[in-house]
Amino acid sequence: xxxxxxxxxxxxxxxxxxxxxxxxxxxxxxxxxxxxxxxxxxxxxxxxxxxxxxxxxxxxxxxxxxxxxxxxxxxxxxxxxxxxxxxxxxxxxxxxxxxxxxxxxxxxxxxxxxxxxxxxxxxxxxxxxxxxxxxxxxxxxxxxxxxxxxxxxxxxxxxxxxxxxxxxxxxxxxxxxxxxxxxxxxxxxxxxxxxxxxxxxxxxxxxxxxxxxxxxxxxxxxxx
Amino acid sequence: xxxxxxxxxxxxxxxxxxxxxxxxxxxxxxxxxxxxxxxxxxxxxxxxxxxxxxxxxxxxxxxxxxxxxxxxxxxxxxxxxxxxxxxxxxxxxxxxxxxxxxxxxxxxxxxxxxxxxxxxxxxxxxxxxxxxxxxxxxxxxxxxxxxxxxxxxxxxxxxxxxxxxxxxxxxxxxxxxxxxxxxxxxxxxxxxxxxxxxxxxxxxxxxxxxxxxxxxxxxxxxxx
DNA sequence: TTAGGATAAAAAATCGATTTTTCACTATGA
DNA sequence: TCATAGTGAAAAATCGATTTTTTATCCTAA
Numbered sequence: 124x125x126x127x128x129x130x131x132x133x134x135x136x137x138x139x140x141x142x143x144x145x146x147x148x149x150x151x152x153x154x155x156x157x158x159x160x161x162x163x164x165x166x167x168x169x170x171x172x173x174x175x176x177x178x179x180x181x182x183x184x185x186x187x188x189x190x191x192x193x194x195x196x197x198x199x200x201x202x203x204x205x206x207x208x209x210x211x212x213x214x215x216x217x218x219x220x221x222x223x224x225x226x227x228x229x230x231x232x233x234x235x236x237x238x239x240x241x242x243x244x245x246x247x248x249x250x251x252x253x254x255x256x257x258x259x260x261x262x263x264x265x266x267x268x269x270x271x272x273x274x275x276x277x278x279x280x281x282x283x284x285x286x287x288x289x290x291x292x293x294x295x296x297x298x299x300x301x302x303x304x305x306x307x308x309x310x311x312x313x314x315x316x317x318x319x320x321x322x323x324x325x326x327x328x329x330x331x332x333x334x335x336x337x338x339x340x341x342x343x344x345x346x347x
Numbered sequence: 348x349x350x351x352x353x354x355x356x357x358x359x360x361x362x363x364x365x366x367x368x369x370x371x372x373x374x375x376x377x378x379x380x381x382x383x384x385x386x387x388x389x390x391x392x393x394x395x396x397x398x399x400x401x402x403x404x405x406x407x408x409x410x411x412x413x414x415x416x417x418x419x420x421x422x423x424x425x426x427x428x429x430x431x432x433x434x435x436x437x438x439x440x441x442x443x444x445x446x447x448x449x450x451x452x453x454x455x456x457x458x459x460x461x462x463x464x465x466x467x468x469x470x471x472x473x474x475x476x477x478x479x480x481x482x483x484x485x486x487x488x489x490x491x492x493x494x495x496x497x498x499x500x501x502x503x504x505x506x507x508x509x510x511x512x513x514x515x516x517x518x519x520x521x522x523x524x525x526x527x528x529x530x531x532x533x534x535x536x537x538x539x540x541x542x543x544x545x546x547x548x549x550x551x552x553x554x555x556x557x558x559x560x561x562x563x564x565x566x567x568x569x570x571x
Numbered sequence: 572t573t574a575g576g577a578t579a580a581a582a583a584a585t586c587g588a589t590t591t592t593t594c595a596c597t598a599t600g601a
Numbered sequence: 602t603c604a605t606a607g608t609g610a611a612a613a614a615t616c617g618a619t620t621t622t623t624t625a626t627c628c629t630a631a
């Protein structure tokens with residue numbers, strides 16, 4: 124009697140507030156280092172204490188919050204050293220994943236990848252000043268990178284890359300926008316698709332590393 | 348007025364049950380695939396519902412439990428494919444970490460490493476049939492491997508390795524004991540210490556890979 | 572016999588109230 | 602002046618009760 128849609132829609136209050144908090148943490152809607160006032164979060168997200176605390180515990184275990192016994196939850200601070208660590212790990216793990224993905228990816232994957240890139244490009248064109256289109260672009264961007272590495276065959280590799288991506292994006296989204304560089308980055312997405320489909324492993328890996336390093340430079344704007 | 352000890356002792360009920368549950372999950376005290384009956388856990392660990400649920404949420408975010416909306420928590424199943432993934436990731440990440448650790452490790456680290464190895468050897472000698480000495484050996488073993496890679500300089504690399512270690516140990520501890528292999532593995536610990544202190548990167552990396560692969564073979568006994 | 576639907580029991584999730592701990596502030600005495 | 606103890610307010614953590622959802626069982630009709 125239930126289809127996949129209903130199953131996904133049947134989110135608990137804890138899962139809903141978990142998603143909303145995750146979005147807001149990565150989107151930079153809390154100050155770095157800020158202590159979270161649980162009572163006001165309760166108001167803001169319109170949930171009770173129990174599901175809210177469950178969500179906070181999940182996010183702390185994931186690394187998007189810091190938890191100290193008897194002292195509640197705190198938004199992690201930003202530092203150049205930590206960003207460098209995150210970016211370097213991302214580079215190493217994504218290179219591994221891309222290499223494996225190019226070995227395993229099939230025709231269907233190529234089709235999905237082209238689709239994801241098309242959606243990203245459309246989101247780029249639609250990009251305005253409103254947070255609506257920005258959030259949509261972020262979604263398409265994340266899905267593009269996910270799709271690129273999806274067929275790598277390692278659940279744990281993908282899991283860690285996802286986690287690093289979330290950490291990285293918190294920095295990137297706090298950094299000042301740089302329109303010249305943004306265009307370069309998007310051109311790299313297109314090149315990545317072409318190189319990946321042609322299975323030019325060396326070229327694709329180099330392009331991905333260049334892409335991550337350039338994003339890293341952009342994201343550094345969040346630290347200073 | 349508080350020292351580090353008091354701070355650590357000042358654990359919340361949620362943190363205590365989190366630690367206890369983590370220990371029991373890795374120690375194999377639940378059947379793989381088992382659905383956790385929250386009411387009986389509450390009894391068994393002697394805590395209320397809220398701290399228990401917070402602990403379960405943390406463990407699910409960490410990957411030691413599976414959570415399905417409205418359907419509670421389940422112990423992850425075991426599979427050969429997943430173990431292979433975990434072991435292969437462990438091998439790749441630990442090789443990276445060891446290489447960096449040998450670059451950065453100082454005299455103090457060498458001293459700590461010798462100490463950790465000594466404690467592991469003593470725990471080996473004291474090893475009896477009681478779960479008391481076994482749990483102590485597991486602690487010393489974990490601390491030895493932690494210590495070996497500690498100076499690698501990457502917080503995220505160490506975090507992922509720790510997570511994979513916990514996953515791996517769940518398999519290893521379910522596998523039947525093999526005394527001949529156990530002695531080989533312990534000899535490798537000693538070789539690792541010597542190679543690490545002499546900064547023979549190639550040799551140490553090879554030894555670590557051999558060590559992980561042999562452990563992998565042992566752990567496969569949990570799947571069949 | 573079996574698919575579908577109502578129903579009761581069980582389990583999960585949530586809520587509001589209570590207890591415990593921390594934090595900010597003041598007062599006291601050396 | 603400074604360290605320290607005390608005090609009340611605020612926040613975190615926990616508890617027990619309630620609501621919601623799932624699951625198992627039985628019943629009915631095709």
